[in-house]
Amino acid sequence: MTDYKKEYESIFSGLSDDDQLAFNSLNQEFDKHFVIKDAKYEKLYIMAVSMVDSGKNYVEYYNAKTKDVARVASKDLPKHRNKYWSDAAILGVYFAVLFSVTIFILGEIVISFVLPLVIILILLMVPFMNTGIKHQTSRRGNNQMLSGLIFIILFVSANLLILFMNSEFLSALKITALDASFAESLLYVLFIIVTAASVYFIFSSESWASKLIFIVLLIYSAGRLLYPFDILNGLSEFIVQYFMFIGLILIIIGQYIRSKQANKES
Structure with missing residues (x-):
């Protein structure tokens, strides 16, 4: 069985800098269309070989934006399911655990408008996680530094909101609070985790x-x-x-x- 990733990387290394940038962009666009890995590299290999054999560069051969080329090329390629919501749910589980820890630390269950703000931040950070952090180990990693940085800023912000939700600075956002015993807190935390895990399993x-x-x-x-x-x-x-x-x-x-x-x- 042909290892198209290896074959593609071999021909990719011989491309000009401009053509490498174009094919890196194609690679990213295929990811946005959720093309499965094997099919993606096979298609990239075929496209690169066709271009090289023609003796033309990317602009001359394809004469279109990479997102348009990828959109057309990916139509008939096998795709995996959109993982946006399952990735968001994974982050939701993490923040649910963090919220649970704060309940034990404070001995108080706090309901605040901070919680929907954290959910919004989670939804915002998922695309940057997918295009930044997940690609840092690839050849495209250097081109994803900005996405990775934005993800880190959003992630840290959400953590700080949870940790300082009961602070005086965020007191205006507090809806209600309840003093709870250890047993009550434990039961409440259990349902927090079950809620977050249920969301993940619904999407996965x-x-x-x-x-x-x-x-x-x-x-x-x-x-x-x-x-x-x-x-x-x-x-x-x-x-x-x-x-x-x-x-x-x-x-x-x-x-x-x-x-x-x-x-x-x-």
């Missing part, structure tokens, strides 16, 4: 039946997080008291339909 699971299970867990855990506070009292009370029973019924029905479909396919 392939099966809709699995997604359904984690959607039920997410809704129930979110209800348990709101229940101790005077926030959406009626809704949170309904979720805590009744939703898990409804959710279990939905899960059982979903699993039954899934097993029935599997039996038909077999």
